[in-house]
Amino acid sequence: MAGLSYFQLYLALVAALIGALGFALGVPTLGAAPLVTLFFALAALSLLRFWLPFSLWLDGALAVLSAVALIEALPAGPTPIHHWLALIAGWAFAWLFVERLSAAIRAGRLPETGTGLLIPIIFGLSLLVVWEVVTRGANVPPVLLPPPSAIWARLVAEVPTLWADFVQTFIKSVLPGYAIGCLAGLVVAIAVDRSPFLKAGVMPIGNFMSALPIIGIAPIMVMWFGFDWQSKAAVVVAMTFFPMLVNTVAGLNAASGMERDLMTTYAASYWQTLMKLRLPAAGPFIFNALKINSTLALIGAIVAEFFGTPVVGMGFRISTGVGRLAIDLVWAEIAVAAVAGSVFYACVALIERGVTFWHPSVRGGRA
Amino acid sequence: MTRVIPVLTIVLAIVAFWYGMAIHMNAPWQERLNERAGLESVAFMDFAQQTWAQDKPVLPAPHQVVGEIWNATAALELTSRRSLAYHGWITLSATLLGFVFGTALGVALAVAIIHNDASDRSLMPWIIASQTIPILAVAPMVVVGLGSVGMTGLVPKALISMYLSFFPVVVGMVKGLRSPEAIQLDLMRTYDANPWQVFWKLRWPAAMPFLFASMKVGIAISLIGAVVAELSNASGGGLGVRLLTGSYNGQTIQIWAALFIAAGLAAALVAILGGAEKWVNGRMGARA
Numbered sequence: 001m002a003g004l005s006y007f008q009l010y011l012a013l014v015a016a017l018i019g020a021l022g023f024a025l026g027v028p029t030l031g032a033a034p035l036v037t038l039f040f041a042l043a044a045l046s047l048l049r050f051w052l053p054f055s056l057w058l059d060g061a062l063a064v065l066s067a068v069a070l071i072e073a074l075p076a077g078p079t080p081i082h083h084w085l086a087l088i089a090g091w092a093f094a095w096l097f098v099e100r101l102s103a104a105i106r107a108g109r110l111p112e113t114g115t116g117l118l119i120p121i122i123f124g125l126s127l128l129v130v131w132e133v134v135t136r137g138a139n140v141p142p143v144l145l146p147p148p149s150a151i152w153a154r155l156v157a158e159v160p161t162l163w164a165d166f167v168q169t170f171i172k173s174v175l176p177g178y179a180i181g182c183l184a185g186l187v188v189a190i191a192v193d194r195s196p197f198l199k200a201g202v203m204p205i206g207n208f209m210s211a212l213p214i215i216g217i218a219p220i221m222v223m224w225f226g227f228d229w230q231s232k233a234a235v236v237v238a239m240t241f242f243p244m245l246v247n248t249v250a251g252l253n254a255a256s257g258m259e260r261d262l263m264t265t266y267a268a269s270y271w272q273t274l275m276k277l278r279l280p281a282a283g284p285f286i287f288n289a290l291k292i293n294s295t296l297a298l299i300g301a302i303v304a305e306f307f308g309t310p311v312v313g314m315g316f317r318i319s320t321g322v323g324r325l326a327i328d329l330v331w332a333e334i335a336v337a338a339v340a341g342s343v344f345y346a347c348v349a350l351i352e353r354g355v356t357f358w359h360p361s362v363r364g365g366r367a
Numbered sequence: 368m369t370r371v372i373p374v375l376t377i378v379l380a381i382v383a384f385w386y387g388m389a390i391h392m393n394a395p396w397q398e399r400l401n402e403r404a405g406l407e408s409v410a411f412m413d414f415a416q417q418t419w420a421q422d423k424p425v426l427p428a429p430h431q432v433v434g435e436i437w438n439a440t441a442a443l444e445l446t447s448r449r450s451l452a453y454h455g456w457i458t459l460s461a462t463l464l465g466f467v468f469g470t471a472l473g474v475a476l477a478v479a480i481i482h483n484d485a486s487d488r489s490l491m492p493w494i495i496a497s498q499t500i501p502i503l504a505v506a507p508m509v510v511v512g513l514g515s516v517g518m519t520g521l522v523p524k525a526l527i528s529m530y531l532s533f534f535p536v537v538v539g540m541v542k543g544l545r546s547p548e549a550i551q552l553d554l555m556r557t558y559d560a561n562p563w564q565v566f567w568k569l570r571w572p573a574a575m576p577f578l579f580a581s582m583k584v585g586i587a588i589s590l591i592g593a594v595v596a597e598l599s600n601a602s603g604g605g606l607g608v609r610l611l612t613g614s615y616n617g618q619t620i621q622i623w624a625a626l627f628i629a630a631g632l633a634a635a636l637v638a639i640l641g642g643a644e645k646w647v648n649g650r651m652g653a654r655a
Contacts, residue, residue, distance in 0.1 A: 095485075102485040116488065123489035124496075144512050201373030205381075211587040211637055212630045213594055215503070216606075219614030219622050224392075224425065299501045306507065306598055307614050322508045322599070334505050341499040 008099050012049060012059075015092035019043020022085035035069035036086055043089050056100035059093050063122075066090025067129045074136050087133055094126045146328040155332040161317070162336050169314040170340055172229040173301040177236025182293060184237065185244025186286065190274070192245075193252045203249060210242035218304040227308045235304040240293040244286075251285025252278050284359050287352040294344045298337060385429055386415075392425040393418035427620045435624040455628050457605040461521055461593040462636070465528020466586050472529060473536025473581070480537070481544045481570075494537055502530050503592065507599030520603070528592035532585035536578070543577030544570045572651045579644035586636045594629055 004012065023040035026033075042062060046054065070086055098119050104110045128148050134140065135147040142150065155162070192198045218235050225231035255278050263273045305315025314333055321330040397418045401409060409417070419428035427435075439451040476494065480487045502509070506527045513523040547569050555565045597607025606625045613622035 098489055099485045102488050106484060119485065119488040120492040123493055127493075141515075143515055197373050198377075199373075200370055201375075201377035204370070204374050205377055208634065211583075212633050213587075213591045213626075215591055216594060216610055216622075216626045216629055219610055220619070220626075222614065223617070223619065295499055295501075299503045302501055303503060303595060303598075307611070318505055318508055322511050327508070327512065330505065330508050334500060338496075338500045341501060342496065345499060 004100075005103070008096060008103075011092055011096040011099065012046065015062075015089050015096060016043055016047045016049075018085050018089040018092065019046070022082040022089060025085065026080070026082035033069065033073035035065070036073050036083070039066050039069045039086060039090070040082070043093070046093075056097060056104060059097040059100065060122075063090055063094035063097055063126070066093060067126070070129065070133050074133065083133075083137060087130065087137075091126065091130065094122060098122055143325050143327055146331060150328045151331040151335065154328040155335060158329060158332060162332060164312050165314045165317050165333065166336060166340065168229065168310075168312045169232070169301050169305065170298070173232035173304075173313075174236055174297045177233035177301065178240055178293060178297040180233070181237040181240030181297070182244045182290060185241045185289070186248055188241075189245050189248035189252065193249060194270075199249065203246070206242055206245045206249075210246055214239050214242070215300055215303050218300075219307045221304065222307045227310055232301045232304045232309075232313075235300045236297045239296050239300040243292050243296070244289045247285045247289035247292075248282060251282025254278075254285065255281040283356040284352075287348065287356060290348050291345060291352070294348050295341050298341050298344070302337065382429055385426075386419070389424065389426045389428045390415050390418045393421055396425065397421065423617050424619055427623050431620050432623045432627060435620045436627060439624060440628075451606075451609070451624060451628050454604050454606050454609050454625070455632060457603070458590070458593050458597065458607070458629070459632060461524035461596070461605070462528055462586070462590045462632075464521060465525035465592060466532050466582075466589040468525060468529035469532030469585055469589060470536050470582060473533040473585070474540055474578075476533070476537045477540030477544060478566075480541050491541075494534065497530075498534050502527065503595050506592065506596040510596050510599045524593050524596040524605075527596040528589035531592040532589040535581040535584040535588075539577040539581030540574055543574030546577065547573045575647055575651055576644075579640065579647070583637050583640050583644075586640060587633050590629065590633050590636065 019040050020043070023037070023044050026037060026040055039062070042065065046058075046062065048054075066086055067090060070083070070090065073083070101110070101115060102119060105112055105115055131145075132147045132149060135142075135145055146154075188202075192202050215235070217238055218231075221231040221234040221238075225234050259277055259281075260273065263277055268276070302313075302315040302318070305313045306319050309316045314337055317333050318330050321327065321333065394414075397414065401414075401417070418424070419431065421427075424431070436451065439449065476490065480490055509527060510523045513519075513526070551569060551573075552565070555569055560568070593605070594607040594610070597603060597605035598611055606629050609625035610622055613619070613625065
């Protein structure tokens with residue numbers, strides 16, 4: 001049994017039996033999908049693992065084979081039952097592979113770096129495969145959920161439009177709004193921090209405001225600042241201001257009394273203490289706000305575009321795409337937004353690693 | 368009381384600033400109105416009164432917003448489609464349903480993550496990545512898509528709220544369920560506790576403070592999700608619809624009133640959860 005846990009044994013059994021069942025059902029149509037048939041045969045053969053030691057990489061290879069076979073066999077008319085069995089068996093093999101892989105990593109038989117990254121990638125890819133197979137196999141109307149291949153085709157075909165939307169929404173609205181909102185939050189936090197009275201008054205209101213649906217001010221901002229990017233940037237400023245304020249004020253208290261006493265014994269002025277001790281100590285809190293705001297800003301700008309915009313922009317494209325039932329274009333726009341948001345977040349996280357290199361969470365390599 | 372005075376001072380300052388800004392921002396339109404009516408050299412206080420009483424002001428004065436809230440809630444029948452209480456209830460029900468879904472999903476995912484190494488490694492990165500999809504921005508599309516297959520009304524909006532609110536719950540619960548220290552787990556082992564007992568008697572109570580902190584974040588963004596999801600379906604009602612129709616018709620007072628109701632709802636929900644947190648923590652024997 002080559003050191004399989006009970007859970008893994010059950011998974012292996014389920015995968016192999018479903019494969020054997022699919023083989024039995026699929027025999028009459030053997031010629032139609034040779035790769036699927038091959039997968040079923042190998043899956044049934046994997047029952048041999050109860051007598052022979054199977055490498056975990058064989059499970060991975062079986063999962064890959066099932067994905068390739070399924071997608072290759074898809075366009076052939078109505079989906080027969082054994083196709084769905086192949087999907088379930090393929091999923092079970094992928095899961096078994098991931099289970100054994102993570103067990104091997106934990107036991108120290110495989111290196112953490114590299115192979116550890118493999119697991120989430122496999123999960124994402126299998127999600128895409130299931131999405132593709134289910135939408136095309138079950139004839140899900142493209143209005144509801146287009147398959148990933150159609151979204152990709154649309155993405156490639158519409159690059160100029162998507163680029164124009166990206167420039168309008170991200171470069172013109174999000175970045176200036178993000179910069180102004182975060183900077184204003186930082187400056188106000190430092191000002192508030194000087195006066196205990198102001199701090200006692202502003203902080204409850206700041207905490208309160210950051211829990212409120214600030215995104216609702218979008219229609220007001222469109223009325224005040226017009227339809228173009230200025231109103232979107234204003235929404236982003238309002239949304240990013242309060243998280244920054246709350247986090248920075250908390251961070252400015254992070255330096256301990258002993259460290260502040262040391263600065264006092266050095267006869268450091270208020271500004272010296274602020275620049276050399278308290279702001280650096282607040283770094284992790286400030287970056288926390290910067291990371292929260294990086295995704296908030298994009299969302300705010302896109303939602304604000306629902307309340308009126310020139311005929312360009314991601315929010316505009318999404319709302320008109322829904323109206324014209326061009327859902328694949330909408331999903332292409334979602335993909336662009338997701339990638340833009342992730343890259344923005346990753347940039348902030350990278351800068352954080354460089355700036356707050358001394359913090360335990362960064363030194364532990366888990367930031 | 369030491370906290371009340373500073374907060375009151377700031378609130379008063381904001382209200383005073385607001386009245387001042389209302390004069391400033393409504394002035395151009397009021398001047399044009401007065402010019403047309405042939406009024407010249409209006410005294411400043413009268414002019415200020417005029418700017419605070421416009422029908423469609425650029426910035427409504429606070430008392431106008433309060434008046435609108437009063438007219439649209441207490442002075443109307445609850446079931447009237449013009450009543451903010453009616454629209455508020457639509458939004459609140461979607462929020463609560465989505466919040467319950469989201470919390471259940473978040474707790475389930477967190478339990479799976481702490482008990483299974485493979486799901487920890489494969490799920491966690493994608494749960495984080497799932498939040499970079501601006502679901503809030505595409506919520507109206509999701510609602511229309513679900514509507515085209517016959518799913519309308521409360522559930523699509525609740526699904527948006529769920530998608531937004533499960534994330535803080537997962538993150539908080541994973542942290543909370545892992546918060547018992549090794550020494551406590553060792554004690555459970557010396558008692559010969561099975562995994563089930565370790566979960567219910569140690570991990571679950573230890574996770575409660577984390578769960579409540581996450582739920583407070585979750586319910587606030589679940590309300591945002593419900594409001595935004597309403598933007599697409601004008602016949603369904605809700606605070607989001609009031610915002611949108613107010614925006615189309617230039618009814619600024621209506622927009623502000625809907626905003627304040629939404630803000631009040633969010634504050635009330637968070638306060639209720641805060642109360643529940645105190646009660647549960649007391650029952651769990653946490654130090655006050």
